[in-house]
Amino acid sequence: MTRTGTTAAERVVHFVLPGDVDDPAAPSGGNTYDRRVCRxxxxxxxxxxxxxxxxxxxxxxxxxRAELAGRLAALPDGAVVLLDGLVACGVPEILAPETERLRLAVLVHLPLGDETGLDPALAVELDAREHRTLHAVEAVVATSDWAARRLVTHHGLPAARVHAVRPGVDPAPLAPGTDGATGLLCVAAVTPRKGQHRLIDALATVTELPWSCACVGALGRDPGYADRLRRTVTGFGLDDRITFTGPRTGADLEARYAAADLLVLTSSAETYGMVVTEALARGIPVLATAVDGVPEAVGQDPDGGVPGLLVPPGRPAALADALRGWLGDPQLRDRVRNSARARRAMLEGWEMTSHSLAGVLERLRDEPRSTR
Structure with missing residues (x-):
């Protein structure tokens, strides 16, 4: 089919986004990534x-569904279209009819079947739909090298059609922290996948040591889970030490980072972990479960040191031991803090993200259609 939507000099991408991308009550790494791409x-x-x-x-x-189909149908032949995976991956029957006419790419923030709390049958169905979608389109964008490899192996995709475009991070001032040890911060939507229950259980084993923990993130995505966490905190007698602030953005979020001595992230699945690099940009060390793309985000300093503490998933005792080590060992704190500050200078900015994504779009626009 002749493509008539663009000329060789035009660089226009139609970006299909979830409706809550600009909702301050629903901050997420995926929404932040999407907004920065637009900007x-x-x-x-x-x-x-x-x-x-x-x-x-x-x-x-x-x-x-009708709105998405209508939007795609209205685009000119040959148009370059980038679709957020949350919108695209569940509706292959809408995308498939347009694959011969449009240049389609899907940006996968998290594979649909990896969300925790799904009914197993629904997870299987969403995974199958995602498989069909990603095989239909010409390019797939993942948000880490780990995520790109996972999509290739899990869905049997040609590696040449899957591109890793990592999130960037903005420069930020060093966080002064509190006393260098006891100010703990968790920035994540309050959902089972983010694993705040694991963090609370671990903190309950170190109550003999001084600490406070602010859990910053949306509470409304899984209200039942949030309620269970509050009851657990009360049951442990930790209401004065663990707080749930709800979502914070702008100056409010900056103030939370400024008061933090350690970022804690106890997720069961993360394609990258943008809050990790947000913390490191401020020189804040990280304690995290070593799942999926998190070690890639944590990285190493120029001397090979790790700017934080990574613990195996599914090992509650290891998480508790890491917290006890951080709170009780000044030498360990100094080592990982120095590594975090050295890693800070190595982080990639958002301009690298946009440059990498522009390269993917350029190839999508110009290269002959791949053979299925």
């Missing part, structure tokens, strides 16, 4: 035409 791609030579589509993605109702 920064023009500096890399690409105009962005965003379309935020309300709906219960990845299981949209008929209205949302």
């Amino acid at each position: 920064d791609l023009p500096a890399a030579g690409w105009q962005v035409r965003p379309y935020a589509l309300p709906g219960g993605w990845p299981q949209p109702d008929a209205t949302a």
Whole structure:
């Protein structure tokens, strides 16, 4: 089919986004990534035409499905289209009819079946739909090297069609912290995948040591889970030491980082872990479960040191031991803090993200259609 939507000189990408991408009550790494792509791609030579589509993605109702189908049908032949995976991966039957006419790429923040708390049958169905979607489109963008490898192996995708484009991070001032040890911060939506229950259980084993922990993140995504956490905190008698602040952005979030001595992240699945690099940009060490792309985000300092403490997933005792070590060993704290400050200077900015994504879009626009 002849492509008539763009000329050789045009660089326009139509970006299909979830409807809550700009909702301050629903901050997430995926939404932050999407917003920065919209903002920064023009500096890399690409105009962005965003379309935020309300709906219960990845299981949209008929209205949302019709809106997506209509948006795609209205685009000119040959248009370059980037779709957030939350919107795209559950509806292969909508994307498939457009694959011969449009240049489609899907940005996968988290594979659909990896979300915790899903009914097993639903997880299998969403995984199968994602498989069909990713095989239909011409390019897949993952947010870490680990995530790219996982998509290739899990879905049997050609490696040449899967591209790792890591999130960037903005420069930030060094966080003064509290006393260098006891100010703990968890920045994550309050959901089972983020694993605040693991953190609370571990903190309950070190009550003889001084610490306080602020859990910053949206509480409304799984209200039942949030309620269980509050009851657990009360049951342990830790209401004065563990607080749930709800989502924070802007100056409020900056103030939380400024008061932090250690970032804690106890997720069961993370394709990268943007809050890790947000903390390291401020010289804050990290304690995290070593799942998926988290070690890639933590990285190493120039001398090979690790700017934090990584513990195996599924080992509650290891998490508790790491907390006890951090709180009780000044030499360990000095070592990982110095490594975090050295790692800070090595972090990639968002301009590298936009440059890498622009390269993917350039190839998507110009290369002959791949053979399925």
